[in-house]
Amino acid sequence: MPEVMFAGPEGRLEGCYHHSENANAPLALVLHPHPLHGGTMNNRITYTMYRRFQEMGFSVMRFNSRGVGRSQGRYDGGIGEISDAAAALDWMQMVNPNSTELWISGYSFGAFVGMQLLMRRPEISGWISIAPPANDYDFGFLAPCPCSGLMIAGGKDTMAPEGSIRKVVEKLNTQKNVTVDYRIFDQADHIFAKQADLVADALEDHVLVRQAEFRATAQAAG
Known part of the structure; x- marks a missing residue:
């Protein structure tokens, strides 16, 4: 699994990147949980999503945001981390100039970063948000949300309660041309300790x- 170092806004960023053997394969960027709570690109759910995208023939990257692992810089409250994700996306697109399909996938804090990036990059085709922290962050910026996606909540999650995520889903589903595929894993808490394979299957x-x-x-267009 090749390690890569690429330029970020505050210095070098560390990532793991799989380049698909398929010509012009779709791209996926996977974002990790909160760095101040131990979130890294090696988080189990982050790694599981990365592996599933790889198995599906994607060119896929997971990376450490600023101040995590060997990535330079310091935690920046989410703002800088969005810029880091944009830099990772730039790097992937530079390596894959002919790819026409792009997915953003994030878990917990990574889901918040991913949805922020979604609003800044119109070329994104779809998104995956696992346990987005809707209790801690205002997701009202998703207006209008540019495309449909998958959102997963844990029924026993006290850090990102299902009820708060459901409110986000309901607002998004009122928007034109946006449909959220909402799935609740009743027995899952925020860690999804026994549901990693279910997350990958849903993805x-x-x-x-x-x-x-x-x-x-x-x-139809052609």
Whole structure:
């Protein structure tokens, strides 16, 4: 699994990148949980999503945001971390100039960063948000949300309560041309200790359905 170092806004950033053997493969960027609470690119859910994208033929990256692992800089309250994610996306697009499909996937704090990035990068095709911290951050910036995606909540999650995530989903589903695939894992808490494979399966199921929709739309347009 090749390690990469790439330029971020505050210095070098450390990542793991898998380059697909498939020509012009779709791209996926996976974002880790809160760095002040032990979140790194080696987090189990982050790694599980990375592996599933890899198995699906994607070129995929996970990386440590500023101040984590060997990444330079210091934690910046989320603002700088969004810029770090944008730099990771820039690097992937530079390496894959002909790819036309791009996914953002984040867990916990990474879900917040991913959704912020979604609003800044219109080329993003779809998104995966696992346990977005809707109790701690205002997700009202998703207006309008540029595309549909998958959101997963844990029924026993006290850090990102299902009820707060449901409110975000309900608001998004009122927007034109946006449908949130919302899935609740009743027995999961915020760690998803016994549900990592279920998260990966949900990710794959959602992405395959959306990719079929992309193809149908392209055929209809052509």
